[in-house]
Amino acid sequence: MTDRDALFAGLRRWPDVEDSTLQAHDASDELILDEAAKLGPLGEVVVIGDRHGALTLGALAAGATRVRVHQDSIVGERALDANAERTTNDGSAQLTAFAHHGLDASLVDGARLVLLQLPRALDALDEIAELVATHAADDVVLIAGGRVKHMSMSMNALLGRSFKHVRASLGRRKSRVLHAERPLRPGISWPRGRTHRLDRGSLTVVAHGAAFAGTSIDIGAQTLLAHLGEMPDASHAIDLACGTGVLGVALAQGRPNVQVLATDASAAAIASTRATAVANGVADRIEARQADGLEGVPDGSAGLILLNPPFHIGAAVHTGIAERLIADAGRALAPGGELWCVWNSHLGYRAALDAVGRTRQVSRNPKFTVTATRR
Numbered sequence: 001m002t003d004r005d006a007l008f009a010g011l012r013r014w015p016d017v018e019d020s021t022l023q024a025h026d027a028s029d030e031l032i033l034d035e036a037a038k039l040g041p042l043g044e045v046v047v048i049g050d051r052h053g054a055l056t057l058g059a060l061a062a063g064a065t066r067v068r069v070h071q072d073s074i075v076g077e078r079a080l081d082a083n084a085e086r087t088t089n090d091g092s093a094q095l096t097a098f099a100h101h102g103l104d105a106s107l108v109d110g111a112r113l114v115l116l117q118l119p120r121a122l123d124a125l126d127e128i129a130e131l132v133a134t135h136a137a138d139d140v141v142l143i144a145g146g147r148v149k150h151m152s153m154s155m156n157a158l159l160g161r162s163f164k165h166v167r168a169s170l171g172r173r174k175s176r177v178l179h180a181e182r183p184l185r186p187g188i189s190w191p192r193g194r195t196h197r198l199d200r201g202s203l204t205v206v207a208h209g210a211a212f213a214g215t216s217i218d219i220g221a222q223t224l225l226a227h228l229g230e231m232p233d234a235s236h237a238i239d240l241a242c243g244t245g246v247l248g249v250a251l252a253q254g255r256p257n258v259q260v261l262a263t264d265a266s267a268a269a270i271a272s273t274r275a276t277a278v279a280n281g282v283a284d285r286i287e288a289r290q291a292d293g294l295e296g297v298p299d300g301s302a303g304l305i306l307l308n309p310p311f312h313i314g315a316a317v318h319t320g321i322a323e324r325l326i327a328d329a330g331r332a333l334a335p336g337g338e339l340w341c342v343w344n345s346h347l348g349y350r351a352a353l354d355a356v357g358r359t360r361q362v363s364r365n366p367k368f369t370v371t372a373t374r375r
Contacts, residue, residue, distance in 0.1 A: 004030070007061055007095075011083050013052050015292065016075045017320035024079070025054035027173035032115050032145040033058045035169055035177050039113065039141065044068070046108055046136075047098075048128055049117035053080035057087065059115065060095045067098040070107050072210050073265045074290050102267060103131065103208075111136040118146035118155065118178075119210060124268070126158055127190040127209030133162035133183035145177035162186050191275050198225065200254060205244050206275035210268035212243045212310070220308045221246050223368045224342040228254055230362070231372075232338055234303030235259065240294060241325055245273030245286065247306045252282040261297070262288045293328040302332045307341045309349075323352050330356030333375040345369045 011024035032055060036042060042064040047055045049071070056069045057080070071077050077100055084095050101107040108114060114132050119125055125144075132142055142163065144155075148171055156178060159166045164182035193206040194215035207214045213221070221243070228251060235258065239248030242262035252260050262273045270290045277286035289296070307329060309322035326349060329339045339356060343349045345368060353359040357375040364370070 003061055004033070004058055007057060007087060008054060010087065011052060011054060011057075012086070013079055014082060016052065016073075016079050017324070019320060024052040024083070026147065026175070028117065028145040028147055028175035028177075029054040029058060031169070031172050031175045031177055032117070032143055033062060035143050035145070035179070036113060036115055037062060042113065044111070044113075046070075046111040046114040046132075047116075048103075048107070048114065049119060050080060051076055051117060053083040055115050055117060056080055056098050057084060057095045060097055065097065068101050068107055068111070069098050070101050070103050072103070072267050074267070075265050075292050078292075103127070103210075105131070105135045108132050108136045108140075112140050114140060114142045116142060116144040118144050118151065120150055121210060121214075122154055122158055123207075123209035123214050125155060125209070126161075129159050129162040129180070130186050130188055130190065133186055134188060136183060138183065140181070140183060142180040143177055144180065145175060148174050148176050151176060191272060193275075193279060198250070203246065203250055203253065204276065204279040205246060205272075206279050207244050207272045208268040210266065211272040212266075212269070215244075217246050218243075218308075220342045220344075220368055223363070224306065224308055224340065224370055225250055227340065227362055227370055231304060231306075231340055234337070236261070236302065237304040237306065238263065238294065238297070238302050238329075238332070239273075240305055240307045240329055241265075241309055242273050242288070243269050243308070245269075245276040245288065247308065248273070248286055249276050249280050249282055251306065252277075252285045253280060258285065260286050262286055263291045263294060263297075264288075265290065265292055293325055294332045297332045299331055300334050302329075303334055303337045305329045305333060305337070305339045307339060309341070309343060311344055311347055322347070322349060326352045326356060330373075330375065333357070335375055337375050339373040339375075340370070341373065342368055342370050 047069040163180035195204045239262040248260040248262045273288040277283040359373040362370040
């Protein structure tokens, strides 16, 4: 094994969902690092989209002097920290010369080399490309990689809106990278907003590029929104895995006395929720908090929880995150409190919900099921 082989073999996803079918790295991480190495000594590097630490720790192991890193998920941040600590405790080289940043100018200011795990959402790539091309050095090189099956020519065209030169590498082990150079200084156009007409009025959704569903209201959320009037009164409610905050904001619009805590692991989701709350005039009653589930929420304290859980982990359909969120909601529910959940009917979360409390089916169609679980 090379040093990198040994490093990657020791990486874990924890505290993210761990499963024999899920890995903490893939061949695209290796290809990105190898393409970067062709440019010479790494020096200071910016890493964006590192999932569990492979790019950050791999760059440091390859000689990078310092890494500024942005990971959208707080769970990903913690996985990187844990993997760095583990490699140091195992006697490996000190791989702690990195600092976490938000997706803002401080991340890329003056950067000359940016390594990016390509996001699947084109809007997320657009926001990143704008940021790098607006604030990085004139001679910046962006090396963006991913699995070929998740890449498209639209990514090349999108990068071409922010960089003068974009080219693709040869593929390797079902992975490929895109090189982008000569920033066009496009300026920043994110976040973006869109107003929707609902049965009880209108709702403006403001979204950053990486937020699920963007400025749209996804079908699952629409399905749960139709039942807001049936939910029990509560002075405090929680929008768990809030995304752009649509559920919590709509609840606050319809109930002038409710206070809402909105939580999500995604930094883009939390920034979007705050912006959506402001756009709809309810920011004084929405607290948006980046968190792993309901950490920090006391046991038995919540009267009402709304949940539209994710059903993907990366590109894989997987129930692990949803099952964790349901269990966490059960811990936080007060006696007599209710969890209102919308989920893909074919995924069968009913057993997990029944473990929380008495569950009744509110509605069901071939695509979505809405349930109410009372503790």
